[in-house]
Amino acid sequence: MQNDNPNTERYIAIARACLKAINDTTKNAGDREQKIQAVYQAIDTAFQAEFTEYRQSVAIMATVLERIASGQLDADQAADLARKTLDQQPENTRNAMMH
Template structure:
């Protein structure tokens, strides 16, 4: 992955969480299955944290689209609501591929 990739920081954060989980479980006396589960949980936690802004943005945009699609708003109000929603979109989700 290129360092200027918009998602490089996300991948790095997830990779660090994985490596930390592996290192943390290396010296544990727990079962192999417990260690594997700890790594899976670390991956899931890191992934959820990295994409929280994106999921929230998608939820807000979906709500706005539903309001516009209801047909209860005139064209000018619909366009204004759409612009305001796009302006509030987190920078981490703007014009960037997420995978």
């Protein structure tokens, strides 16, 4: 992954959580299935944490789109609302490719 990719930090955080879970399972007693589940849980937890901002942005944008789609705004108001919403979007969610 390229260092200039805005998702590099997210990728690294998820990878570290996975590696930590794998390392922890080698130290702990337990059956194979429990260890596998621990790794899956670590992956899920890390993924959910890293993509919280995306989910919040999508929820806000959906609300704005619903308001625009309601037809209660004229074209200028709708465009202004869209611009304001985009301006409030977290920087790391702008124009970033998701994997």
